[in-house]
Structure formats: C-alpha cells, structure tokens
Amino acid sequence: MLLRTLREEPAEAEVPSHRLLLRAGYIRRAAPGGYTWLPLGKLVLDRITAIVRAEMTAIGGQEVSFPALLPREPYDVSGRWTDYGDDLFTLKDRRGAELLLAPTHEEMFALLVRDMTSSYRDFPLILFQVQTKFRDEARPRAGLLRGREFLMKDAYSFDLSDAGLADSYARHREAYQRIFARLGLSHTIVAAMSGAMGGSASEEFLALADVGEDTFVACTTCDYAANTEAVVTPVPAVAQREHPPLTVHDTPATPTITALVELANEQALDGRTDWSAADTLKNVVVTVHHPGREDSLLVVGVPGDREVDLKRLDAALSPATVTLFDDFAARPDLVRGYLGPQGLALRYLADPRVAPGTAWLTGANQPGKHATSVVAGRDFTPDGTVEAAEVRAGDPCPACGSGELAVRRGIEIGHIFQLGRRYTEAFAVDVLGADGKPVRPTMGSYGVGVSRAVAAVAEQHHDERGLLWPDEVAPADVHVVAAGKDGQLGTAEALSAELVSRGLRVLLDDRQQLSAGVKFTDAELIGVRRIVVVGRRLAEGYAEIRDRRTGERHDVPVTDVVRVMTE
Amino acid sequence: MLLRTLREEPAEAEVPSHRLLLRAGYIRRAAPGGYTWLPLGKLVLDRITAIVRAEMTAIGGQEVSFPALLPREPYDVSGRWTDYGDDLFTLKDRRGAELLLAPTHEEMFALLVRDMTSSYRDFPLILFQVQTKFRDEARPRAGLLRGREFLMKDAYSFDLSDAGLADSYARHREAYQRIFARLGLSHTIVAAMSGAMGGSASEEFLALADVGEDTFVACTTCDYAANTEAVVTPVPAVAQREHPPLTVHDTPATPTITALVELANEQALDGRTDWSAADTLKNVVVTVHHPGREDSLLVVGVPGDREVDLKRLDAALSPATVTLFDDFAARPDLVRGYLGPQGLALRYLADPRVAPGTAWLTGANQPGKHATSVVAGRDFTPDGTVEAAEVRAGDPCPACGSGELAVRRGIEIGHIFQLGRRYTEAFAVDVLGADGKPVRPTMGSYGVGVSRAVAAVAEQHHDERGLLWPDEVAPADVHVVAAGKDGQLGTAEALSAELVSRGLRVLLDDRQQLSAGVKFTDAELIGVRRIVVVGRRLAEGYAEIRDRRTGERHDVPVTDVVRVMTE
Structure with a gap:
C-alpha cells in the first residue's frame, strides 16, 4: 500500500483533522485548496459516499450525473453567473465560448425536468448526484474543510405544491439526520440564510467542532438554534412617549463610543449621568460590492454597545458583499467619528433595535459634536432594517424570549433549502396538472459536503495519538x-x-x-x-x-x- | 424513474449508439461535448466502472483520486502545458494564478511517488484513479464517443527496471483484455503512436465499429494490427544502378498527377509510355504549427499514387500539428503544381519509398515544367523520412511481408504506454536501490475510456429496435x-x-x-x-x-x- 506516515507535524496544517489526515497518509496536498485522496483516504471517502447514496435512494432519490463544465447561458438566465462573483471558476474554450465549473446545478436540473416531464404523474421527483465541485474560495483553508475542489452530493426535489415541497424537505431532513448519525457526527440543525441560492426556508447541519468556520447560537432553554447570519433580532416594544427635541452638544475628541459615553456622563448631557454604550447609535459606512454593477455606499446603524458583524451584513445583503469604507478624505460630507443618521444623504439601514420611537445619542455630522434625543421616525427614518449587529452570548432567544443564547462553532456538513419557484420560473418549467391546467413545480435543493464530512468525522473522532474512526466509516x-x-x-x-x-x-x-x-x-x-x-x-x-x-x-x-x- | 423515451430520431445524433442512448433515456446533452447521465445511464456507467475497478484491483492497483484542477507549474516542467495545445482547458483563479483541467496526471503521479516512496521496497507500484477528465476537443462528436468531459480510468505503473515495466505493461494488457471481454466488447489491440505522452511502446485497444474514428490496419495473413498513424512503411530494396541525368521537360497544364501521367505517356517522355502515378513524386507544402513557438513551412514528398494523410503526418510531427499551405501568392519561389525537391529552400521530408537511388518524375520548380530522372541521393537529399502517405487496403504487411493489409475502423477504448523515464527525469524521482545506489523509476501509463466504453458497447450491441446490453453491463x-x-x-x-x-x-x-x-x-x-x-x-x-x-x-x-x- 502506498502509505507513508509522518512523525512531524505538517507545517501547512492548522486544524487537528487536517494534521492527522496528512500525517496518517489519508490525503496529500496537490494544489491550493486541492487534495489527493491516497489509498486509505479513498477507502473512507468511498464508505461515506456509499452511506449518502444509500440514504438518498431510501427516500426515493434517483441518481444522475451532470457535467461540471457548463455553458454560461443557463447561469445568466438565473442570474447566478454574476451573483456568484469571484467564487465562480470561469473559462473560455478554444472558440471563445464562456464556460463555468458549476458550483451547484439548480439551473440544469430545472432544465432537465422541463424537458423530461410533462404531467403531474411525473411528480414528486427527487434527483441527486455525487459530484466533484469547484469553487474559487478566497481563502482555502484547513485541508478538506474549505477547498477549491471537493466532493458534494447535491439533490433537487420537484413538487407541484408547497405542501409537497415541505414533505420533500422533511424527507431530506430526516435522511440527513440518518446519514450524519451513521457517520458518527454529532451535529446541530440550525436555521440558515439562503444567500445566493434564493428561496425561503433553509437549514444547515453543523457538526460541532471548535475549529468550525460557522458560528451559530443555540438557546439554553428551548431548542432554537441558528446560524449567526440567520439570527433575527427581536424588535423591542417601544413605549410611545414625547421626547425632548434633538439637541446638539459639543463633544470634542470623542470619535469612539467609549470616549463619547465617558464625556456624556462627565458633562451630564441632558441631565443624565447613566449614559451607556447601549444608548448611543453607531453609524458605520461600508462599500457595497454588487455583482455585475457599480459599488455603492451604505451606512449601517447599530446600538453602540455592539460591533457590526460583517459576515452577518454580507449575508443580509447577499449576493452583494461589503467592505469597510475608509476613504473619508474623498467624502468631506461624511464626518468621520461624528456621523448621525439625521439628514444623511446616503442609504441608511438600521438594526431592528433602532425601532420607531427610540431615542439615541449619536453624531451630529459636525466635527466634535454629537446630538441627544435623536428619535427614530421623528429625526430620521432608516431606509430599512438590517441584521448587521453582532450576536452575543447571553442575548435573549428570539424564539422563546425567556432563554439566553449560547454561541458555538461548527462545520457545515449539510444544507437544505426550500427554493420555491425561482428556478422553475426562470426557465418556465410547466407541467400539466391533474385538473388539466399547467402547474409550475416548486423546488428544493439539498447538499452534503461528502469530502468535508471526512474531515468533520476526523475532527470529532481523534485523540492525541491519532485518528479514531467510527466503525462504519473506517478504512x-x-x-x-x-x-x-x-x-x-x-x-x-x-x-x-x-x-x-x-x-x-x-x-x-x-x-x-x-x-x-x-x-x-x-x-x-x-x-x-x-x-x-x-x-x-x-x-x-x-x-x-x-x-x-x-x-x-x-x-x-x-x-x-x-x-x-x-x- | 425519470425516463422519457423518444420516438423520433434525435437530430443531434450521428451514430447509432448516440441515437439509441438518447432515445432510450440513458443520456442527455447538457453542453457542447458534455452529457448528463440519466438514471438508466448512470446504472450502466456504474457497472462498467465497477468492472474496471475490480480488474485494476486484481492486478494490484491501488485506487487514489487527484484533483482535476491543477496549477500550471508541473505541466510546465514536463512541457505538456504547451505540447497539449488548444486541447487543454486552462483558466485563471481570482488571484490570476494559471490553472488547468488535467487531461491526464503523469506529472502528479510522478510527484506523488517522488514524495511518498524512498526505497526499492516500495516497488513495483500500480496506482489508478477513476476520474472526470476535460479536453477542449476541436470537434466534439457522436455523443459519448468524443466529448469534452468524460470519465476515464487512468493508471500509472512505477518500476525500477525495464523488465519490471514490461511486466507491469503486460499485466495491464491482460487486465484490459479481461475488462473488455466482460464488457462484451469485440476489440483489436493495435500498435500505436505515443504522441504528446512521450515514451516508447504503446498499444491501443480498439472496439470494432464502423463509426469508429480510429482507422487501423490488420494483416490478412499474420496477427499484425496497427493504428494507421503507427504503420511503418517498409523501405524498399533499391537496385543500385546508373540513372540518366536529370532532364527538364515542357509539361504545360499538368498541375495534377493525372494530367502529368497522361501527358508523359502521350509525349513518351524518356522514351517510355508506361508512366504511372507511382513513378511520380508529389510534393505537398504544409504549415507546421509548433505549440509555444512560430509556425514553419514543410514540404512532404510522397509517391504520386498516394495522398498525404494529414492525421498520419500530425502523429509523426506531434506535438506539432499541420494544415495544408495555400498562400502561394506570398511565396513566389514555390511554384504551385510544379514543385520538385531538387534545390528547394524549405525543409523537406520524404516517404520511406523515396529511398536513396530511386528516380522520379517530379516538378521542375518552373511553371509548366517537370523533370525526369530526379534521383534521391543524387539530385536531392531529403532532410529525413516521414510517415505521411496514406495507408491503403492491399498494402504489404510491414510485419510478415507476405500478407496484405486490410483497413478497418474502431473506437479507442483503451491505451497503454511504456512511458519510460520522461516524467521521473523531469521531476528527478530517485529512490534507494537494493544496492544502496539511487535508482530512477520507469513509468507506464494506462487509460480506459469508461464513459466512451458505454457508447462502444451500445455501438456493438444493438439492433434496429433498440439497445441490447450484455448481461454484465445491463441497467x-x-x-x-x-x-x-x-x-x-x-x-x-x-x-x-x-x-x-x-x-x-x-x-x-x-x-x-x-x-x-x-x-x-x-x-x-x-x-x-x-x-x-x-x-x-x-x-x-x-x-x-x-x-x-x-x-x-x-x-x-x-x-x-x-x-x-x-x-
């Protein structure tokens, strides 16, 4: 057997699974974000693939296999050619035709079903494939955990009614629970955002692991769990009362919240000495990168005791992405450190806590000045709300209200989406209903990271001496x-x-x-x-x-x- | 089951296997040269894959799996980044790094063995993978027979001696015979060229099929069989005799061999009236496209009773490719229709039949004039010989000499190469020999076109009503x-x-x-x-x-x- 174990810790490896899979001769790096499966690794990968395949077949899934290299056109129709941004590997063939290495195949499955079905009798339908996927990750890391080429099982359900979709979704949810149980993966199902996929309901399966890239919260009282990006901040009940008029104060040298709160209490602004960061409104300017069109500026307002979580903001604005704006020299109208939402000429989105009727201590848009009693709905009206503030351990649970949130980390090993009709509408998929009228099917899409699961199992099953595979996936x-x-x-x-x-x-x-x-x-x-x-x-x-x-x-x-x- | 059979003949299909696989719902076109395996097709593909895998394991092959998307560097070291030319799909990642979709993995396997072995004890070694390959075919055609994305089993052997390589080669040869027998594929093993792969001995497994793209010859007497590109023309024994001196004749309006022979007999040139096309020397100008550097011109001389076979010429000049030159306006020194090798300022390669001492009727490099008694070795000396003349049914067998060649067609389903040390030298692969001295391993490379085999089986097993699978591969x-x-x-x-x-x-x-x-x-x-x-x-x-x-x-x-x- 081609096997060479390593005594030394491989320099390239950051996390235990990566380190041990390299050291024990399961995998080997072949390219940035690309790993070779050595004989031992291939055995484990094949076992996991077989389990995934068996459980998909058990819920009526039919296996197909699409090309990975596809023409641009269908992905233009769906908008994903641009929405996917730099993550998409694109290339041109010898004739100059534009191609992509498909990240997932919603478009192609919708087209397949459009052409190969015609009647309600052909539904419901679950199709899946186990396929090598390519994604131009900005930061490939941790070996199999985030690569640019990986093995994925992607499945797609087609139903004629929302109830049917809910049923297909539930079947996948159960199949995934069985798969991960067989793999010995301790995991949590969390509410998730759908991102560039479009669609409504969506959950992630996260294998619990300290090295996981996904942060999620779980209620210590009820069974609520959500990806940090998907946490919905409860809108506070605001007592309707008269606020004093907006007052501008001299607050020199207070560009930070800490300095501002200190000065507000020292100077007893508005007669108060109990100012805290939570009374202030922090306004952060970001550049929004829209795929396929020009960047724009956005100001985000969050209570001053919280940071803006750029991952949450990214998810909220998906498929756009954001970076912090810092070219204040080019925008003298934006007074750095003293920005307030009142009279702002830019798009302004506020945290749900900045509800109508709440009053804030915030910048006065003049150097060295802040304003008190800046009331949402009176002195400014946000263009909308946004989930951009960090989620913290101890925050109230948005589900039960009584529990507190704990913050944990995990590895995304599965993701299930109720896509709805985004793709069947884009490709005008219609079939004949039982009543003789055309029906537009509704879709679900469901993924398991097969190669990533190998790493997740290794992450959960090892000790200081090496790997320790559950029997069902051992080589x-x-x-x-x-x-x-x-x-x-x-x-x-x-x-x-x-x-x-x-x-x-x-x-x-x-x-x-x-x-x-x-x-x-x-x-x-x-x-x-x-x-x-x-x-x-x-x-x-x-x-x-x-x-x-x-x-x-x-x-x-x-x-x-x-x-x-x-x- | 997702299955929709078609009554009509699909317009896109040219050959029976393609037509029937589409009509019976096994495959579906998803991209130019890219096909989706529908549920029935996936079943057949999986059965064939399992047979290939089992026979590879039986000869001691160990399965691994490399990424398909690889960095440019190793393919630069081997020279294949340029040698592969336009057939290679290349792309850039978000940082501008150059990548390729690997056509085969000789480079990566050599690197793997360099890093994972150290001693003679680790050899012999057979490694294989079953992998999706990408090739930017100029003319994808016939469905699965020539696609841009296809499934291939590629294997690589590593031995420390030439005898070891011969043994690994023989093992693969036998394994392939077993594989194709199990698939019910009637096939011929033919001598082949190694092309861009480098290396020496090489044979192709061709499934007999009228629609096959590969032409091969087989002796009607002995067991010689060879790909047309690999047929070696026997050099004739030339009686040494005095030839009359070169004589130029007026031969107006004879730019073709037919016209020339007619006029030569009418005018009884040199007193002969038995001139035939075989007495003439045809000189064809081609442009040679060298990967990675400038084009050049080449003149090829073949007996006038034969055409130049561009596929044979391509193979002989590989990795360069050729096209017919027709811009005579730009080269007044080349007298179209009246070209002769004597005094030619261009590189000149001749058919082996143009042996030293042979005399020819050929162009005089003046409009309307030809010359007789143009003797090879006296009046001109080719820069070398080249296998460019067409091979015809009835040609003498180069192996036994007594038999005649028959021309047949087939589908390439397997290819085995004795690569030798081209790649282990490029990557300086050395291991410790039994005698304590370093040894450089010698490589073989072996491929089975797994998805193409599905089409080949369909091509050989169908009738007018449909497909007719051998039991072992049936869905x-x-x-x-x-x-x-x-x-x-x-x-x-x-x-x-x-x-x-x-x-x-x-x-x-x-x-x-x-x-x-x-x-x-x-x-x-x-x-x-x-x-x-x-x-x-x-x-x-x-x-x-x-x-x-x-x-x-x-x-x-x-x-x-x-x-x-x-x-």
Missing part, C-alpha cells in the same frame, strides 16, 4: 500488525486471509524492516478500532487484540482471533 | 412489464419485489396510462435481455418471458417466473 474493519521475525508475518497473513474470507476488510502491516513500536504508533495514528497484534507471544500460540478506542488489550489464542473478530 | 437483470388493467400491476409489483429479494436488479414498467404496445417498444429500446410480461394471460395464471436477444417468447405459470429467472 478497514481490522488492522493486523505482524510484529516480530519468528513466523509472525506468515501467521498474520494467514489470519488476514481468513478474516477477509469472512467478509471483513483487513489492513495488514507486513512491513518487515520496521520495529514493532513504529507499527503500533502507526496503527494508532491510522485509527482502525480493532487491532490484532501477532507478536512476541506467538510462540505460545497467542495474539493480542487491542481496542483503539477503549485502550483495552487482551491476549487470545491465535486460533480464536477469527471467532472473536466475527462475533 | 437491470430483468425488465418487468405490467400490461393490462386487471390486476396485472399488483402481480408485476409482487413479482418484482420477489425478484429483488433474490438479489436481482429489476426494472418495473408500472406506467398505468400507457398501452401495452408502447411498453413493449420501450422495453426493446431500453435493451435489458430478459423481459417478463404480466399481461392478458394473467387470468389463466400465466406470464410471458421474452428474450430480447433471441426473440424467443414463452408463457410460464406466474408462480414459476422467479424460479426460471433465478435458475
């Missing part, structure tokens, strides 16, 4: 080690052959030139649960059976090994 | 048709469930709204060999068993169907 059922030069190899080979004939998958370490210690270390690194050592006690007729997970070891007669392993 | 073992509305569906379902429980793969036609006739036609189009019809005679307790291949039909008691099918 072998038994790892046999021949340790010694007194006939151990012959016995180990015979034993392995016998185990294989009983249907077990066996990894046999028959390397003659290595010490027993090196082989034991490698066995622990590779992480098959059951290890059989044919070693020193062979002379007495004994082999040792080790459990990688519990650490238990016991000697059994060599003649009993097959029985014990097949019990 | 199902039994096709059950429920025909009738008197309980047939229930019985067919029960029967199918029983067959499935016995391990058979069943396709059940349960479409209620269609007539029996349509279902029978579809069954024949889809091409599963064994068809069970639960139809009119169900009332008497009978079903009909049909054999799609032999056309036999017989009624059996419904209760006997499972027994008959599992016998």
Whole structure:
C-alpha cells in the first residue's frame, strides 16, 4: 500500500483533522485548496459516499450525473453567473465560448425536468448526484474543510405544491439526520440564510467542532438554534412617549463610543449621568460590492454597545458583499467619528433595535459634536432594517424570549433549502396538472459536503495519538500488525486471509524492516478500532487484540482471533 | 424513474449508439461535448466502472483520486502545458494564478511517488484513479464517443527496471483484455503512436465499429494490427544502378498527377509510355504549427499514387500539428503544381519509398515544367523520412511481408504506454536501490475510456429496435412489464419485489396510462435481455418471458417466473 506516515507535524496544517489526515497518509496536498485522496483516504471517502447514496435512494432519490463544465447561458438566465462573483471558476474554450465549473446545478436540473416531464404523474421527483465541485474560495483553508475542489452530493426535489415541497424537505431532513448519525457526527440543525441560492426556508447541519468556520447560537432553554447570519433580532416594544427635541452638544475628541459615553456622563448631557454604550447609535459606512454593477455606499446603524458583524451584513445583503469604507478624505460630507443618521444623504439601514420611537445619542455630522434625543421616525427614518449587529452570548432567544443564547462553532456538513419557484420560473418549467391546467413545480435543493464530512468525522473522532474512526466509516474493519521475525508475518497473513474470507476488510502491516513500536504508533495514528497484534507471544500460540478506542488489550489464542473478530 | 423515451430520431445524433442512448433515456446533452447521465445511464456507467475497478484491483492497483484542477507549474516542467495545445482547458483563479483541467496526471503521479516512496521496497507500484477528465476537443462528436468531459480510468505503473515495466505493461494488457471481454466488447489491440505522452511502446485497444474514428490496419495473413498513424512503411530494396541525368521537360497544364501521367505517356517522355502515378513524386507544402513557438513551412514528398494523410503526418510531427499551405501568392519561389525537391529552400521530408537511388518524375520548380530522372541521393537529399502517405487496403504487411493489409475502423477504448523515464527525469524521482545506489523509476501509463466504453458497447450491441446490453453491463437483470388493467400491476409489483429479494436488479414498467404496445417498444429500446410480461394471460395464471436477444417468447405459470429467472 502506498502509505507513508509522518512523525512531524505538517507545517501547512492548522486544524487537528487536517494534521492527522496528512500525517496518517489519508490525503496529500496537490494544489491550493486541492487534495489527493491516497489509498486509505479513498477507502473512507468511498464508505461515506456509499452511506449518502444509500440514504438518498431510501427516500426515493434517483441518481444522475451532470457535467461540471457548463455553458454560461443557463447561469445568466438565473442570474447566478454574476451573483456568484469571484467564487465562480470561469473559462473560455478554444472558440471563445464562456464556460463555468458549476458550483451547484439548480439551473440544469430545472432544465432537465422541463424537458423530461410533462404531467403531474411525473411528480414528486427527487434527483441527486455525487459530484466533484469547484469553487474559487478566497481563502482555502484547513485541508478538506474549505477547498477549491471537493466532493458534494447535491439533490433537487420537484413538487407541484408547497405542501409537497415541505414533505420533500422533511424527507431530506430526516435522511440527513440518518446519514450524519451513521457517520458518527454529532451535529446541530440550525436555521440558515439562503444567500445566493434564493428561496425561503433553509437549514444547515453543523457538526460541532471548535475549529468550525460557522458560528451559530443555540438557546439554553428551548431548542432554537441558528446560524449567526440567520439570527433575527427581536424588535423591542417601544413605549410611545414625547421626547425632548434633538439637541446638539459639543463633544470634542470623542470619535469612539467609549470616549463619547465617558464625556456624556462627565458633562451630564441632558441631565443624565447613566449614559451607556447601549444608548448611543453607531453609524458605520461600508462599500457595497454588487455583482455585475457599480459599488455603492451604505451606512449601517447599530446600538453602540455592539460591533457590526460583517459576515452577518454580507449575508443580509447577499449576493452583494461589503467592505469597510475608509476613504473619508474623498467624502468631506461624511464626518468621520461624528456621523448621525439625521439628514444623511446616503442609504441608511438600521438594526431592528433602532425601532420607531427610540431615542439615541449619536453624531451630529459636525466635527466634535454629537446630538441627544435623536428619535427614530421623528429625526430620521432608516431606509430599512438590517441584521448587521453582532450576536452575543447571553442575548435573549428570539424564539422563546425567556432563554439566553449560547454561541458555538461548527462545520457545515449539510444544507437544505426550500427554493420555491425561482428556478422553475426562470426557465418556465410547466407541467400539466391533474385538473388539466399547467402547474409550475416548486423546488428544493439539498447538499452534503461528502469530502468535508471526512474531515468533520476526523475532527470529532481523534485523540492525541491519532485518528479514531467510527466503525462504519473506517478504512478497514481490522488492522493486523505482524510484529516480530519468528513466523509472525506468515501467521498474520494467514489470519488476514481468513478474516477477509469472512467478509471483513483487513489492513495488514507486513512491513518487515520496521520495529514493532513504529507499527503500533502507526496503527494508532491510522485509527482502525480493532487491532490484532501477532507478536512476541506467538510462540505460545497467542495474539493480542487491542481496542483503539477503549485502550483495552487482551491476549487470545491465535486460533480464536477469527471467532472473536466475527462475533 | 425519470425516463422519457423518444420516438423520433434525435437530430443531434450521428451514430447509432448516440441515437439509441438518447432515445432510450440513458443520456442527455447538457453542453457542447458534455452529457448528463440519466438514471438508466448512470446504472450502466456504474457497472462498467465497477468492472474496471475490480480488474485494476486484481492486478494490484491501488485506487487514489487527484484533483482535476491543477496549477500550471508541473505541466510546465514536463512541457505538456504547451505540447497539449488548444486541447487543454486552462483558466485563471481570482488571484490570476494559471490553472488547468488535467487531461491526464503523469506529472502528479510522478510527484506523488517522488514524495511518498524512498526505497526499492516500495516497488513495483500500480496506482489508478477513476476520474472526470476535460479536453477542449476541436470537434466534439457522436455523443459519448468524443466529448469534452468524460470519465476515464487512468493508471500509472512505477518500476525500477525495464523488465519490471514490461511486466507491469503486460499485466495491464491482460487486465484490459479481461475488462473488455466482460464488457462484451469485440476489440483489436493495435500498435500505436505515443504522441504528446512521450515514451516508447504503446498499444491501443480498439472496439470494432464502423463509426469508429480510429482507422487501423490488420494483416490478412499474420496477427499484425496497427493504428494507421503507427504503420511503418517498409523501405524498399533499391537496385543500385546508373540513372540518366536529370532532364527538364515542357509539361504545360499538368498541375495534377493525372494530367502529368497522361501527358508523359502521350509525349513518351524518356522514351517510355508506361508512366504511372507511382513513378511520380508529389510534393505537398504544409504549415507546421509548433505549440509555444512560430509556425514553419514543410514540404512532404510522397509517391504520386498516394495522398498525404494529414492525421498520419500530425502523429509523426506531434506535438506539432499541420494544415495544408495555400498562400502561394506570398511565396513566389514555390511554384504551385510544379514543385520538385531538387534545390528547394524549405525543409523537406520524404516517404520511406523515396529511398536513396530511386528516380522520379517530379516538378521542375518552373511553371509548366517537370523533370525526369530526379534521383534521391543524387539530385536531392531529403532532410529525413516521414510517415505521411496514406495507408491503403492491399498494402504489404510491414510485419510478415507476405500478407496484405486490410483497413478497418474502431473506437479507442483503451491505451497503454511504456512511458519510460520522461516524467521521473523531469521531476528527478530517485529512490534507494537494493544496492544502496539511487535508482530512477520507469513509468507506464494506462487509460480506459469508461464513459466512451458505454457508447462502444451500445455501438456493438444493438439492433434496429433498440439497445441490447450484455448481461454484465445491463441497467437491470430483468425488465418487468405490467400490461393490462386487471390486476396485472399488483402481480408485476409482487413479482418484482420477489425478484429483488433474490438479489436481482429489476426494472418495473408500472406506467398505468400507457398501452401495452408502447411498453413493449420501450422495453426493446431500453435493451435489458430478459423481459417478463404480466399481461392478458394473467387470468389463466400465466406470464410471458421474452428474450430480447433471441426473440424467443414463452408463457410460464406466474408462480414459476422467479424460479426460471433465478435458475
């Protein structure tokens, strides 16, 4: 077997799964964000693929396979050619025709269903493929966790009614729970944003992991859980009362919230000395990058005790993306550090807490000046609300209201969407309904990151000595080690052959030139649960059976090994 | 099942396999040269993939999987970034780094072996992958036969000696024979050119098919067979004799060989009236396109009774390609129609038949004039020989000399190469030999066109009514048709469930709204060999068993169907 384990920590690896998969010889880097599956890794990948395929077939999914390299046209029709932005790998063929490496295939499945169905009898329909996907990630990282080329199972459901879509969605949700349970992945289902996909309801399956890129919140009281981007801030009930008129104050050298609150209390603005950051309104200027058209400026208002979370803001404005604006020299009308929403000439979106009737201490749009009693709905009216403020541990739960949110991290291993009719409308997909009238099918789309799941399992199942695969995804059922030069190899080979004939998958370490210690270390690194050592006690007729997970070891007669392993 | 058979011939299809795979709902066009595998097609593709994988594992192959999207650098080192020319899909990522969609992976496997092996103990080594490949074909055609995205099994062997390479090559050759036998593909192994791959020995596996793009010759007497490009013309034995001196003749209006021969006989040039086209030397000007550098002109000389075969010339000059030169206006020194090799200022390559001592009737490089007794080695000396003349049925066999060549057509389904050390030298792959000295491994590379094999099988196994799969690759073992509305569906379902429980793969036609006739036609189009019809005679307790291949039909008691099918 092509296997070379590494003693040293690979410099390129940042997270445990990446480090161990490299060290144990499962994968190897071949390109930025592109990994080669070595023989051991391919075995694990194939097992996971088989589980995904089996559970998709069990809910009536039919497997197909689309090209990855596609013409631009359908993605222009849906708008995703531009919406996907730089993440999309595009190229031209020898004739100059524009092509893309498809990130997902909503367009193509909608076209397929348009051309291959005609009647309500053809529905509901679940189609899926297991396919290599390409995405030009800005920052490929953590090995298989965020690559530019990866294996994905993408599925698409087609139903004639919203109830049908809800049912297909529920079926996928259950299938995914079964898949991740079989993979031994402890996970949480969180409410999610649909992003560039379009559509309404959407949930993510997150494998719990400290190294996960996805931050989510979970209520400590009820079962609410949501991707941070999807957390909806409850709109506060605002008591309707008369506010004093807007008053401008001299607040020199207070460009930060901290400095402003300190000065407000020192000077007892409006007679108050209990000013806190939460009473202030922070206004942040960002540049919005719209795919396919010009950038624009936007001001976002959040309570001063919270930062603007650019990931949340990105998600809220998707497919546009944002960066902080800092070219104030070019815009003398924007008074840095003293910005207020009143009389602002730019688009202004406010946090839901900035509800009509709330009053704020905020910038007066003049250097060194702030204003008090700046009332939403009276002194300024936002162009809309936006979920841009950071979500913090301890925030009230938007579902039950009574619980608090805890913040956790996870790896996105699955994502399910109720897309609705965005794509069937774009491609005018119509079929004949039972009543003889045309019906437009409604779609769902569902993805499992198959190669990423390998890393997620490794992330959840390892210890300081190496990997520790759940039985159902392990590269072998038994790892046999021949340790010694007194006939151990012959016995180990015979034993392995016998185990294989009983249907077990066996990894046999028959390397003659290595010490027993090196082989034991490698066995622990590779992480098959059951290890059989044919070693020193062979002379007495004994082999040792080790459990990688519990650490238990016991000697059994060599003649009993097959029985014990097949019990 | 997502299945819609087509009654009409699809306009886009040129060859039977393409037409039938489209009509029977196995594949569907998604992009120029890119096809979607529909559920039925995916089943066949998976079966073929499984056979290929099993036979590769049987010869000790270890499966890995490389990214398809790779950085330019390794392909620059090997020279293939330029050598591959326009066939290579290249692109840039968001940072402007150049990438390619790898046509094959010699470079990456050499690098893998360099980094993951160190000693002679690690050899011999056979590694393979089953992977989607991309190639920017100038003329994608015939559906799966020549696409821009296709599934390929590529394997690479690494040995420390030439004898080892010969052995790995032989193992692959035998594995491929087993694979194609299991697929039911009647094929011929032909000697081939190595082209842009580099290396020495090389053979192609061609599935015999009239629609095949590859022309090959086979000796009617011995077992010689070769790709047309690889046919080596035997050099004639030339009797050494004195030739009269070169004589220029007025031959007005004879720009073609036919006109020239006619006039030569009319005018009894040199006193002869037995001039034939074979006595003339035809000189053809071509533009040579060298990848990565400027075009050049070349004149090719062949006996006048043969055409220049541009595919053979291309292969001989690979990685360069050629086109016919016709801009004679720009080159007044080249007298169109009256060109001779004597005193020519351009590179001149001649057919091996133009051996030293042979005398020719050829152009005199003056309008309306030809010369006789133009002797190779006396009046002109070619810069080399080239295999550019067409190969014709009836040509003498270059192997046995006594037989004649027959010309046949086939589909390339496999290709095996002894690459040698081209890639291990490019990447300085060295390992420690048994004697303690470094050894440079020698490589073989071996490909099976997996998706193309689906089309090749369809091409060889069909009749006018549809496909007719060999059992081992069929999408199902039994096709059950429920025909009738008197309980047939229930019985067919029960029967199918029983067959499935016995391990058979069943396709059940349960479409209620269609007539029996349509279902029978579809069954024949889809091409599963064994068809069970639960139809009119169900009332008497009978079903009909049909054999799609032999056309036999017989009624059996419904209760006997499972027994008959599992016998």
